[in-house]
C-alpha cells in the first residue's frame with residue numbers, strides 16, 4: 596500500500612491511495628455492499644458511477660455464503676466480478692448490535708446467526724483469518740464499539756479491550772502475511788490492515804486510544820464509534836480532536852458517516868475515507884439527496900412534476916426521468932424505483948467527493964464548503 600498526499604488546503608487533504616486492485620483518489624466515499632452487492636446496483640453501474648472502492652461486511656459473508664466458499668472461488672473480487680478495491684469491516688459492529696444473541700468476553704464474541712440460529716465465534720484472530728479468506732484489499736481490525744450513550748467507565752473498558760485486541764489482531768495479521776501461520780488461505784496476499792480508534796465521546800480516551808493503536812502499528816487508522824447517535828457538533832469536535840493526532844502520511848477513515856454535509860465537514864477536519872448506508876438505504880425509502888437537501892419522492896407535490904429529480908445532476912436517473920415518473924415507480928413498488936433512486940443517490944455522494952477533491956486541488960475548499968453548507972439543508976421540505 597502506498598498513500599501520497601498530492602494537495603493540502605487547511606486540514607483537508609487530496610491524495611492517492613494505491614491498493615492491490617487499483618488506485619483510490621481521496622477523499623473518497625465507499626458505497627456499502629453488505630452482502631457482496633451494493634443493493635440495487637450492478638458492478639457495471641458501479642463502474643459507470645466511477646466508484647473506486649466499495650465496502651462489504653464480514654459478519655454477513657461469514658454466515659452466508661461463508662468465507663471458505665468465497666476463498667475457494669478466488670476471493671471477493673472474483674466472486675463478485677468486481678475488479679476494483681474492496682474494504683471489509685471486521686464483523687464486530689454487527690455482532691455487538693445483536694445484543695440479546697451474543698456473549699462478549701476478553702477472548703471475543705460468541706453469537707447466534709440471525710439466519711439459522713447456528714453458533715459462531717469471532718475473535719481478534721479469527722476476524723483476521725476470515726478476512727484473509729475473503730481477500731479484500733483492506734481488512735479492519737476487530738474492535739469493541741460500545742453502544743451510545745456510554746459512561747466514561749464503559750467507554751474506557753471498551754477502548755482498553757480494543758487496544759488489547761488491536762495487538763492480538765495485528766500479531767495474527769503479521770503471522771499470516773509473513774507465512775508464519777500458513778494454515779489459512781489468503782485470497783489477496785497484498786491485503787493491508789487498518790486499526791480502529793475507540794473511546795466514545797471522551798477526548799482523554801480517544802487520546803489514549805490513538806497512542807496505543809499507533810504504537811501497535813497498522814497500515815492506516817480509522818475513527819470508530821462515532822455517528823452512533825451523538826449530536827453532530829459532538830462528532831465534529833471529536834473528529835477535529837482525533838484526526839490530527841493520527842500519522843499524517845497515512846489515510847484516515849471515519850467509519851459509518853454520514854450525511855452529505857458530514858462528509859464536507861469531516862474532510863475539512865482531515866478525513867480521507869468514508870462509508871455509509873445512507874445513500875443506498877434512503878434511496879430505497881424514497882429519500883433522494885440534492886444540492887438543496889433531501890427530497891421525499893413520495894410527496895404528492897411531485898405527482899405531476901415534469902422536472903428532473905435534480906436539474907443540476909448528470910446521472911442516468913436525472914437525465915432520463917421526471918419526478919412524476921420516479922414517484923409513480925416508487926408508489927407502484929417497481930424494482931426500477933430502487934435502482935434509479937440508488938443510482939442517483941450514489942452519484943450525488945460520489946460526485947460531491949469529486950467536487951471536494953477538485954476544490955482541495957484548486958485551494959478553494961473553504962469556499963466550496965461555505966457554499967455547500969449554505970445551500971444544503973437537512974430538513975425535508977414540508
Ligand SMILES: [Zn+2]
Nearest residue numbers: 908910913939
Ligand atoms: Zn441524479
